[in-house]
Amino acid sequence: MTTVAANGRRTAFVDNDQKPNGHGRMLRKEDPRFVRGRGRYVDDLQLPGMLHLAILRSPFAHARVLSVDTTLAEAHPKVRLVVTGAMLAEKGLAWMPTLSNDVQAVLAADKVRFQGQEVAFVVAEDRYAARDALELIDVEYEPLDPVIDVRTALAPGAPVIRDDLEGKADNHVFDWETGDAAATDEVFRRADVVVSQDIVYPRVHPAPMETCGAVADYDAVDGKLTLWSTTQAPHAHRTLYAIVAGLPEHKIRVVSPDIGGGFGNKVPIYPGYVCAIVGSLLTGKPVKWMEDRAENLISTGFARDYIMRGEIAATREGKILAVRTNVLADHGAFNGVAAPVKYPAGFFGVFTGSYDLEAAYCKMTAVYTNKAPGGVAYACSFRITEAVYLVERIVDCLAAELRMDPVELRMRNFIRPEQFPYRTKTGWVYDSGNYAPTMERAKQIAGYDELRAEQAEKRARGEIMGIGVSFFTEAVGAGPRKDMDILGLGMADGCELRVHPTGKAVVRLSVQTQGQGHETTFAQIVAEELGIPPQDIEVVHGDTDQTPFGLGTYGSRSTPVSGAAAALVARKVRDKARLIASGMLEVSVADLEWEKGSFTVAGDPNASVTIQDIAMRAHGAGDLPEGVEGGLEAQICYNPENLTYPHGAYICVVDIDPGTAKVTVRRFVAVDDCGTRINPMIIEGQVHGGLTDGVGMALMEMIAFDEDGNCLSGSLMDYLIPTALEVPDWETGFTVTPSPHHPIGAKGVGESATVGSPPAIVNAVVDALSPFGIRHADMPLTPSRVWEAMRGRPLPPI
Amino acid sequence: MTHIKVTVDGTVYEDDVEPRLLLAHYLRDRLGLTGTPIGCDTSSCGACTVDLDGATAKSCSVLAVQADGCAVTTVQGLAKDGGWTPLQRAFHEQHALQCGYCTPGMIMAARDLLRENPRPTAEEVRDALEGNLCRCTGYQNIVRAVLAAAGGQDGPEPGSRAGDAPGAQATEEVRA
DSSP: OEEEOTTSOEEEOOOTTOOOSSSSOOOOSSHHHHHTTOOOBGGGOOOTTOEEEEEEEOSSSSEEEEEEEOHHHHHSTTEEEEEEHHHHHHTTOSEEEOTTSOEEESSOSSEEOSTTOEEEEEEESSHHHHHHHHTTOEEEEEEOOOOOOGGGTTSTTOOOSOTTSTTOOSOEEEEEEEEOHHHHHHHHHHOSEEEEEEEEEEEEOOOOSSOOEEEEEEETTTTEEEEEEOOSOHHHHHHHHHHHHOOOGGGEEEEOOBOSOOTTTTSSOOHHHHHHHHHHHHHSSOEEEEOOHHHHHHHSOEEEEEEEEEEEEEOTTSOEEEEEEEEEEEOOSSOOOOSOTTOTTTTGGGGGTTBOOSEEEEEEEEEOOSSOOEESOSSOTTTHHHHHHHHHHHHHHHHHHHTOOHHHHHHHHBOOGGGOSEEOTTSOEEOOOOHHHHHHHHHHHHTHHHHHHHHHHHHHTTOEEEEEEEEEEOOBSOOOTTTOEETTEESOEEEEEEEOTTSOEEEEESSOOSSSOHHHHHHHHHHHHHOOOGGGEEEEOSBTTTSOOBOOSOTTOIIIIIIHHHHHHHHHHHHHHHHHHHHHHTSOGGGEEEETTEEEETTEEEEEEEHHHHHHHHHSSSOOOTTOOSSOEEEEEEOOSSOBOOEEEEEEEEEEOTTTOOEEEEEEEEEEEOBSOSOHHHHHHHHHHHHHHHHHHHHTOOOOBOTTOOBSOOSTTTSOOOOTTTSOOEEEEEOOOOOTTSTTOBOOOTTHHHHHHHHHHHHHHHHHHGGGTOSOOOSOOOHHHHHHHHTTOOOOOO | OEEEEEEETTEEEEEEEOTTOBHHHIIIIISOOTTSOOOOSSSOSOTTEEEETTEEEEGGGSBGGGGTTOEEEOGGGSSSTTOBOHHHHHHHHTTOOSSOSSHHHHHHHHHHHHHHOSSOOHHHHHHHTTTOOOSSSOSHHHHHHHHHHHHSTTSOOTTOOTTSSGGGHHHHOBOO
């Protein structure tokens, strides 16, 4: 069925009658509870005797904590507990490890290092009383000079933020480089054309609709801690709590219930979670912590904040030879980046993009500033948002310099299909890709040539229209355990599959959906392999007592890693089913043919058993073939041999009002290639959401600070995210280039649109403004900033 | 403490509440009706949208005492016995939700629109949902769902005001 969108274009419509037994469009199993208000999110939990926790936060960006007087708060009749940093310090809990081997203050005991930092907490009988009591805590601060502008953080004499670290005398976090500096310099020396451009990816925030929160319940009798929390990585969190709290893992149960969006915001461990645990340990009662929106925006994991200088070298004919970049990364007051340990800059090394280069080099310096920690979040795939933005902007700068069509320039430089697996100059091995057809498909949907003609006509009339292109290669599915770990935990994922006697099944995952539809798609993966209808397969996730160990959902890694595990565990069950079938049909296994859901004796179509028959036999009476145990179940831990590298071609059309400088995204065409498509409907929804992120980042969103370090974006009044009115009807398409190393050829896709769309939008705005002599303008392209750019004064972000 | 009497999803509740208690917290914490979530602290996101005496209200910006004597309908009160309303079914069929957190508020806001304007255009739907933020769907499938509920086979009859009052809810139910 198709429908005609408001703009007159035909778009695919969900076919409600289709119930695939395997891959294909299938309506979601999780919807019925959500549309009726019966989802179960953290703040929905109410336990007997549950208390409420609220956190007192620093009003200063940088200040010494001289004293914290809790007398009045403790006297509040509904308050059960008040805890300060000093109290935690006595217990050795004032600091906790971050996912980057730094430490972060749980409660500030010595000084505060960003506005919004946790200073004390109150546990009270209800959430109102807890907030009241915060007002009764008297903290004496000695303000210190803050470091806000990342460019001055390493200046001699700059205030030292991390004086808690032994011998630390500056704000330097790390230096990192990749590629070959000498070879790249040599290519730049002999290139016909060199273009360079300063490019900022401003600080933004994932801002999931549900903020972060937890309910901690410590049972002093059996010594077991249960923590319901908004976590994308329940198993990794459990291990970290075991290390911090000194409880053994089998006495910690982390439960991630329904999560109201994650987008990377819910990967790190926040002080609030630890405070809730401490609160429950000390009161012996369940303790709930639920942050409000302001707390979420000012204190939890931000995204981006890379100050980049991009350089590109090419021949006069438009052969790109090399890309070079220098990056200054603002990590905030604690290095809390959630990335594999050996990758402090995440996967920024894929900044060479989709192009076949002779050389590439990146040098990066990361610094501390008096801001909230974070960096890796908001569908960034470990910094690939930044990498793709850099290369797709700088390629457009080159196109402008060469006066070449930006699509044509990209087509001339694509890695060719026969070059895959392709090793980039920074060492990444792209698994597969066929880029030109994807670009052609986008051009075709957009009517690219007609758009350029329309633009020429409009320009002649003085109207401002822009067309922007981006072509990206993603790198998702972290990752091979030889290279990738988080705090020593290899980035593999487990999967467990049990088929019940009547042929229904339960599949247990180590990853954790936050709306991406795993309860549906993982049932489909198993259905495809085993022939059991997806409606008969229950997907269990998010409970560390019930699910196999694994690293969780972020970096679009669920399909690449856990999806592979689900397919392979189903095949393992199928292999056992084949043995049982051979006994049931009294033939050798070699004589059996598998047709989704049943084994048939070759040449005898009447001699057949279904997977359901086999399941009953596996659990029932009667002999099984020699050496076969009863039951029908299997477990697996999948270690991916490589990442998957989905790609996409995006085209954006913008109109700019000459009177107000307001940018309207009139059309957006997104063609994605994520290999095998498990559920096209869900992929399309993932893409729509990510494209909307792109509109937000490119045109509206920014976490800004004033010179004193006051966060200016601490509410949804100031931090603007797109509504239904700021986004167009999306136009999506796809090509299919399977991943050769993935069991079902599927690649991740969840973050592709967030990665690929901002450069397309900015390229469109810059294209629109090119008659004004503009070659680059930094995000967010708000009306005031575009207004300045139209007058030849493009502004850096604040 | 102030005594209030509120009808929520057809059930009458009498309670003593602090005057400062927000309706959203009253519904969630006191009545256990957690289908109405909270997404912000500035009345921006619309996740907590409910029907208050026939008009939509962001329940984070209404005091429980202000609802005294009123009838409140939440998403949990739309369909009886586990059934679907046309909007709920359309949200499912058009994949108009992902994490599900904005969904209750979206459905309540869309319901209000269809009551006022049974045959909206796509632009009218977008305009009507401007007060409801979603981070997952990019809105397009939500627009599709509202249009499908308005004009689809499961939608209310043209000109009907299904779901207008608690007594009319039965007509909103369709096959489960």
